[in-house]
Amino acid sequence: MPQIPLPNAATALAALRASRLQVSDRAIRDGIKQAMLPGRFQIISETPRVILDVAHNPHAAAWLAGRLKSLSKTGRVLAVVGMLHDKDIAGTLANLTAEVDSWYCAPLEGPRGATAQQLQEHLHAGKAYANVAQAWHAAMADARPEDTVLVCGSFHTVAHVMEEIEAGENRWRVSFRTV
Secondary structure (H helix, E strand, C coil), X not given: CCEXXXXXXXXXXXXXXXXXXXXXXXHHHHHHHHCECCCCCEEEEECCEEEECCCCXXXXXXXXXXXXXXXXXXXXXXXXXXXXXXXXXXXXXXXXXXXXXXXXECCCCCCCECCHHHHHCCCXXXXXXXXXXXXXXXXXXXXXXXXXXXXXXXXXXXXXXXXXXXXXXXXXXXXXXXX
């Protein structure tokens, strides 16, 4: 199973066919199997499961919700979310609420960043944090081994968490490999 959405793989295949480049079917199969997009349903740890996904619009959030639903899980889903205020916050979060048990809302820096309170307005429950790092650390502290910690809402949110992980300032020492 490729680590990218199947419609994306189909689009890439159609473009390849249209280019008339000579690529073997085996090379195409191998390429699709090995393809991945960092930050797109990237599972970087299993205990607890940590998923990074840059979903920042309703369509991407619906795809993410479907992937979450298909996972075998016994614990809760804790979501660290930060978004830009010019995105469809309501539509994006609405597509994820059925799959998320607890929200850790964080503001994003800069003039386009939504506040944690703006995110909370669209959620039935959610805690506000001063920044993405604090939300991430709180979620990881609350996570049990059987839980899933999802980081989503923006490329910026995922990038902040990747920086935290790379800095090694968390107790979970996750790595950037795809599980």
